[in-house]
Amino acid sequence: MSILHLGHGSEQPPKAEGKIRLYSMKYCPFAHRVRLALSFKKLSFDIVNINLKNKPEWYLQIHPEGKVPALVNLDGKVLVDSTAIVNYLEEEYPEPPLYNKETITKDLELLDQYDKIVRIFSNCIHKKDNKPFQEAINEISNYLVEFEEELKIRKTPFFTGKQPGMLDILMWPFVERSKALPILCKESLHFEKEKFPFIMKWILEMKNQDFVKENAESYELFAKVVEASNAGVIDYDNV
Secondary structure, three states: OEEEEEOOOOOOOOOOOOOEEEEEOOOOHHHHHHHHHHHHOOOOEEEEEEOOOOOOOOHHHHOOOOOOOEEEOOOOOEEEOHHHHHHHHHHHOOOOOOOOOOOHHHHHHHHHHHHHHHHHHHHHHOOOOOOOHHHHHHHHHHHHHHHHHHHHHHOOOOOOOOOOOHHHHHHHHHHHOOOHHHHHHOOOOOOOHHHOHHHHHHHHHHHOOHHHHHOOOOHHHHHHHHHHHHHOOOOOOOO
16 A cells, blocks of 8 residues: 555556555545445455656556546456446445445436535635635535435435445545535635534434544545645645
8 A cells, every 4th residue: 555645756556466456645535435435345455645746657557637536456457437436346346235226216316416516616625616605505505405305205314225325425525525615715614504404414424434434534634735736735745
């Protein structure tokens, strides 16, 4: 496992026999999704962290765009995109399952909706639009109404049922980082929690999961990484 983020001029770590390899960046929410899925399924894997601002030459042969995450399976096949990787893991390692057959159609619809929340989140933290901060928060709240209603209808602690699944895992990294928003935007966060009692309960249930605890990241550190990255002076290993 590469604890440090490998950059230009580094050597590619040798393959760890019998282990899936995840190319990651410690603070990336998309790579976090894959770590959660691997841990949830209790798979044997190692992590190689990549310096995204000073990428190793050899990494571009693995992922031509130089992005993370990238997963290399036991046969040497490379998979990219967090959602595609987690779906692959579900197909290849079906236990414990990430989908509930009774809700899978709706879950896929909700995942499409959640992509809109992710875009708003990303635009906020990377200053990609001039939308007022509270307007962005209100948009996120509007999208979350459907998620709240779905949990209310299902009467289960997680979207998949009695245990977390695909939707829970893909949502979580951004929920965990949500408190970074007011830090990065330098404005107070006005989010009406009382409108979302089922989501608030879901958050507490997720925080108590061992695989979530094992992969938890500090939102304060995430905010520092984003600020430094936006300023072009990031050192991933000394945040």
